[in-house]
Amino acid sequence: GQSLEQPSEVTAVEGAIVQINCTYQTSGFYGLSWYQQHDGGAPTFLSYNALDGLEETGRFSSFLSRSDSYGYLLLQELQMKDSASYFCAVPDTGRRALTFGSGTRLQVQP
């Protein structure tokens, strides 16, 4: 089966940079995804890494190291609206359903 570990909570100040780590154990690897979820809202897709390295999308970047079974989400120039929960996720061995981590709650302070 799959399992993912990420910190439960991270706090940072507006304008800063924050990194949210994720380590995973899978029986087969088909990529690492990141989702953002505001309180009471729907999870929304942020990024996907299938290969090692850094993927950049605006203020958000995501990194993957398959040899270390590790990835991270990097948020730059933090804004108050970035306060949310962030989940890493991996596909199951059939590449049909996603298994999610328990989430990292990010609090951005003024």
Added chain:
Amino acid sequence: GAGVSQTPSNKVTEKGKYVELRCDPISGHTALYWYRQSLGQGPEFLIYFQGTGAADDSGLPNDRFFAVRPEGSVSTLKIQRTERGDSAVYLCASTADPRGGTGELFFGEGSRLTVL
């Protein structure tokens, strides 16, 4: 609408009652998922449909839970003899091709179920 729609947004019921939760996916998305999310946790997989058939129902916790998608579009999650432990947000998601590209899932805002 353009997104995944779920109704009701909130449902309060009594222990032992029957509940139905509805999901209207994005038009054209053949893959549909149900997830359950408890407070402070990530979404937990329940069931996956490809078209009309349940391709994977391994996440359903027990036989009180059942889901259908008779015409390959709208899906209904049915919970019989509800228990207090069933209280959670039930999320629906859809995608055009789970094995293609990023496999991005498009989620609805969920149905919050409270069993008293």
